[in-house]
Amino acid sequence: MLRLNGLRKRFGELTAVDGIDLEVRPGETLGLLGPNGAGTSTTIKLALGALTPDAGSVELAGLGAPTDPRVRRRLGYAPQDLAIYEELSADENLRFFARLQGLRGPELARAVDAAIDVAGLAERRRDPARGYSGGMKRRLNLACATVHGPTLLLLDEPTVGVDPHSRNHLFDAIEALAAGGTTVVYTTHYMEEAERLCDRVAIVDHGRLLACDTVAALLHAHGGRPVVEVELAETPPPGTSLPGPVVDGCLRFVVDEPEMALAELRAKGLSWRSLRVQRADLETVFLDLTGRSLRDA
Ligand SMILES: Nc1ncnc2c1ncn2[C@@H]1O[C@H](COP(=O)(O)OP(=O)(O)OP(=O)(O)O)[C@@H](O)[C@H]1O
Numbered sequence: 001m002l003r004l005n006g007l008r009k010r011f012g013e014l015t016a017v018d019g020i021d022l023e024v025r026p027g028e029t030l031g032l033l034g035p036n037g038a039g040t041s042t043t044i045k046l047a048l049g050a051l052t053p054d055a056g057s058v059e060l061a062g063l064g065a066p067t068d069p070r071v072r073r074r075l076g077y078a079p080q081d082l083a084i085y086e087e088l089s090a091d092e093n094l095r096f097f098a099r100l101q102g103l104r105g106p107e108l109a110r111a112v113d114a115a116i117d118v119a120g121l122a123e124r125r126r127d128p129a130r131g132y133s134g135g136m137k138r139r140l141n142l143a144c145a146t147v148h149g150p151t152l153l154l155l156d157e158p159t160v161g162v163d164p165h166s167r168n169h170l171f172d173a174i175e176a177l178a179a180g181g182t183t184v185v186y187t188t189h190y191m192e193e194a195e196r197l198c199d200r201v202a203i204v205d206h207g208r209l210l211a212c213d214t215v216a217a218l219l220h221a222h223g224g225r226p227v228v229e230v231e232l233a234e235t236p237p238p239g240t241s242l243p244g245p246v247v248d249g250c251l252r253f254v255v256d257e258p259e260m261a262l263a264e265l266r267a268k269g270l271s272w273r274s275l276r277v278q279r280a281d282l283e284t285v286f287l288d289l290t291g292r293s294l295r296d297a
């Protein structure tokens, strides 16, 4: 659906995108996960043709180059910085963007109504956007990007700065679009979002693509093994063979199958007050790939 070939973009001395090769498959939701300044927004802007690469190319399979206006109509883009008119209502914003995309008459009216539903803004559709909450503005920003029914949707941090209600609403809306066959590229700093929404996750740092795969495959390749910590109820009898050391009454070990290991401990007559199984997440993967934490990077 979208192929980025050796994309490179510099701003003066700074290389924001440093040779990104990526193929987005039709119908998938692909996450671009990286810390602040990783180059995800620049990558999205290059994909959409809003920036021209210094090297490399963008191909939209079967559609052509993103700079062709007919191809543009197949793309939807929700920028990181809100792109809505604060003085206009949700209705007026949506009509404006739908007209820009070539919709007219009853088709336009139907598209606007559907987008109002997607955004969950029926009750406030005639109020100026300036009075909306941050979450409502984000929902309208997404609706403006999708009003014309794009085949490929590029979302740049679509949930930034929103309350949990709006966040869930946005998730549901994005999942519904994906279920309807829309291909989605989604940038985020939040690994929880990538884990929930994305079929595959591309990990970006310093303008480079470090890995791109399903969450399960990334965890398998870069997540390490689960760590189990068992706060024992009693000191085990001397001579009991244990999978790890006991420090201050806490047995700690690394194991592939925690449930099986715990069953074995029970069979040895051990019991515990509390138990913690620490499984890898995308944070662990990022740490493994970069040596830094995603949150602190
Ligand atoms: N127009 C520009 N002029 C100069 N530098 C830029 C420009 N756009 C981006 N940069 C720089 O390029 C780097 C990558 O920017 P980009 O916006 O792609 O990051 P990002 O991954 O989207 O991060 P975030 O959205 O969290 O800031 C940053 O260091 C940024 O300061």
Ligand SMILES: [Mg+2]
Residues within 6 Å of the ligand: 040, 041, 042, 080, 156
């Ligand atoms: Mg950004």
